[in-house]
Amino acid sequence: MLPFARVSIIGLGLIGSSIARAVRQHMPTVRLTGHDADPGVRARAVAIDLVDDVADTPGAAVTDADLVILCVPVGAMAAVAAAVAADLPADAIVSDVGSSKAGVEAALQAALPGATIIPAHPVAGTENSGPDAGFATLFHGRWCILTPPEGAGEAAIVRLTAFWEGLGAKVEIMDARHHDLVLAITSHLPHLIAYTIVGTASDLEEVTQSEVIKYSAGGFRDFTRIAASDPTMWRDVFLANKDAVLEMLQRFSEDLTALQRAIRWGDGDALFDLFTRTRAIRRSIIEQGQDDARPDFGRSHE
Amino acid sequence: MLPFARVSIIGLGLIGSSIARAVRQHMPTVRLTGHDADPGVRARAVAIDLVDDVADTPGAAVTDADLVILCVPVGAMAAVAAAVAADLPADAIVSDVGSSKAGVEAALQAALPGATIIPAHPVAGTENSGPDAGFATLFHGRWCILTPPEGAGEAAIVRLTAFWEGLGAKVEIMDARHHDLVLAITSHLPHLIAYTIVGTASDLEEVTQSEVIKYSAGGFRDFTRIAASDPTMWRDVFLANKDAVLEMLQRFSEDLTALQRAIRWGDGDALFDLFTRTRAIRRSIIEQGQDDARPDFGRSHE
Numbered sequence: 001m002l003p004f005a006r007v008s009i010i011g012l013g014l015i016g017s018s019i020a021r022a023v024r025q026h027m028p029t030v031r032l033t034g035h036d037a038d039p040g041v042r043a044r045a046v047a048i049d050l051v052d053d054v055a056d057t058p059g060a061a062v063t064d065a066d067l068v069i070l071c072v073p074v075g076a077m078a079a080v081a082a083a084v085a086a087d088l089p090a091d092a093i094v095s096d097v098g099s100s101k102a103g104v105e106a107a108l109q110a111a112l113p114g115a116t117i118i119p120a121h122p123v124a125g126t127e128n129s130g131p132d133a134g135f136a137t138l139f140h141g142r143w144c145i146l147t148p149p150e151g152a153g154e155a156a157i158v159r160l161t162a163f164w165e166g167l168g169a170k171v172e173i174m175d176a177r178h179h180d181l182v183l184a185i186t187s188h189l190p191h192l193i194a195y196t197i198v199g200t201a202s203d204l205e206e207v208t209q210s211e212v213i214k215y216s217a218g219g220f221r222d223f224t225r226i227a228a229s230d231p232t233m234w235r236d237v238f239l240a241n242k243d244a245v246l247e248m249l250q251r252f253s254e255d256l257t258a259l260q261r262a263i264r265w266g267d268g269d270a271l272f273d274l275f276t277r278t279r280a281i282r283r284s285i286i287e288q289g290q291d292d293a294r295p296d297f298g299r300s301h302e
Numbered sequence: 303m304l305p306f307a308r309v310s311i312i313g314l315g316l317i318g319s320s321i322a323r324a325v326r327q328h329m330p331t332v333r334l335t336g337h338d339a340d341p342g343v344r345a346r347a348v349a350i351d352l353v354d355d356v357a358d359t360p361g362a363a364v365t366d367a368d369l370v371i372l373c374v375p376v377g378a379m380a381a382v383a384a385a386v387a388a389d390l391p392a393d394a395i396v397s398d399v400g401s402s403k404a405g406v407e408a409a410l411q412a413a414l415p416g417a418t419i420i421p422a423h424p425v426a427g428t429e430n431s432g433p434d435a436g437f438a439t440l441f442h443g444r445w446c447i448l449t450p451p452e453g454a455g456e457a458a459i460v461r462l463t464a465f466w467e468g469l470g471a472k473v474e475i476m477d478a479r480h481h482d483l484v485l486a487i488t489s490h491l492p493h494l495i496a497y498t499i500v501g502t503a504s505d506l507e508e509v510t511q512s513e514v515i516k517y518s519a520g521g522f523r524d525f526t527r528i529a530a531s532d533p534t535m536w537r538d539v540f541l542a543n544k545d546a547v548l549e550m551l552q553r554f555s556e557d558l559t560a561l562q563r564a565i566r567w568g569d570g571d572a573l574f575d576l577f578t579r580t581r582a583i584r585r586s587i588i589e590q591g592q593d594d595a596r597p598d599f600g601r602s603h604e
Binding site: 123128135142178182183189190194196198211214217229231238248260272292295 | 548
């Protein structure tokens with residue numbers, strides 16, 4: 001028994017196109033409809049046969065759906081929800097894949113009063129964007145967090161859970177505010193820091209851009225991957241999850257100041273203690289299957 | 303014509319053991335001698351046949367070497383250099399692989415007056431440590447920076463260049479102070495930031511350690527790799543390259559404060575501009591062969 005028969009995906013970028021491919025692979029009888037605001041992306045989706053039907057408007061994409069997934073930047077959720085409101089079937093479940101949840105929940109509830117809304121966040125991705133960047137196994141072994149609003153029906157939660165598990169994900173239920181705090185430290189702050197240091201490195205006068213690139217294997221290149229992520233998506237995340245991000249940033253800055261002081265005063269023990277402590281976390285991440293155990297993330301060494 | 307016939311490696315960790323394996327692969331007729339301060343590492347080196355001879359003291363390891371490479375944490379360079387001084391052949395070239403160079407140059411010159419000293423830094427590594435972590439291809443396509451002191455003989459530079467090129471590296475000559483500035487931004491600051499954020503994440507009360515680990519695929523896990531690097535090595539780097547690291551850290555902090563302000567005031571354009579700019583650097587790093595072009599560094603997705 002499939003949890004849904006007709007799935008509509010609005011936004012055919014990395015995540016939307018990965019869902020489409022994963023549905024095709026794991027639930028081949030599901031009827032897939034898609035829409036993207038960009039006509040070029042719609043044409044590409046047709047060309048690569050990403051979904052069964054590419055609709056020209058968001059409304060036309062949802063008319064007979066039993067699951068609608070909004071895969072657009074969080075700043076665009078309100079407008080897209082408003083654009084499907086008139087055509088949304090009464091029994092459809094509306095979900096999304098946004099990286100912040102409290103703001104998205106509020107936006108969807110305001111735009112779609114009375115609809116069954118179960119926001120979701122698959123914690124998976126790569127630094128690439130667009131309909132060609134997606135792949136069917138993106139969600140395998142990754143967590144998808146559902147943040148059902150107060151009073152959400154149990155049946156809808158169960159069906160959406162079955163859907164994501166069907167795509168290979170593990171599902172966790174969480175309060176939207178707690179989600180936003182957890183993701184602020186595990187995702188949003190890392191992106192903010194990566195964007196910052198790549199910017200700092202490219203603004204130096206004493207060190208040329210070409211030197212930064214040549215010697216990036218010393219550690220810098222690890223930061224450039226997430227600093228190559230989609231700018232619109234990430235602008236929206238920081239604006240939408242402002243309070244939690246600023247809170248985590250404040251703690252990080254305090255810790256950085258403490259390390260700065262340890263370096264200035266030559267306090268080797270303080271440095272050594274922290275550097276020893278941080279090894280354990282990576283070990284746990286690998287043990288729990290959330291990263292590659294091979295050195296260098298499994299990068300090729302010829 | 304091999305540049306050296308008898309190579310001595312002091313310190314058989316990740317880098318020392320990688321040099322040994324690379325020499326065996328690319329220059330099989332070279333006689334390799336090794337020493338490590340840790341008796342357990344020496345026993346392991348014998349067991350895995352890492353080098354032709356494992357010596358019990360640093361002095362015994364260098365008696366007939368024409369190239370001696372010190373592969374120990376930069377804080378240990380002075381003591382190791384002093385320990386080989388009495389046994390060092392007059393015509394041997396002494397080099398090292400330390401991540402900071404001005405301090406190492408001064409330490410080696412003080413301990414080995416009159417010796418031919420050409421400090422070096424192969425910009426390569428993984429997060430793993432010890433004699434089993436090394437591999438022969440670690441230096442392939444990576445840069446090795448030589449920082450010959452003023453007045454260093456051209457012949458010695460040419461021979462050491464040929465040695466590293468023989469192991470598959472590309473060689474660049476640089477002033478030690480400039481090296482320390484370049485590496486402060488491309489390697490030392492990234493490590494400091496990675497260690498800091500992993501520490502920040504593990505100290506939170508509102509978010510559990512288990513949540514940090516579960517949802518690390520949102521970006522955090524990228525930082526944990528370099529935060530799992532050898533604690534002794536990195537403590538020494540920050541103490542040895544204090545001025546350049548503090549200078550880069552200051553610039554990073556200023557840039558982070560500017561972003562913090564942009565988030566606080568909802569200045570989406572400032573965020574978008576930076577996030578767009580940082581994409582180009584990753585593209586260049588990939589084009590120049592300094593990182594894997596595949597998404598997620600080529601991590602496995604089943």
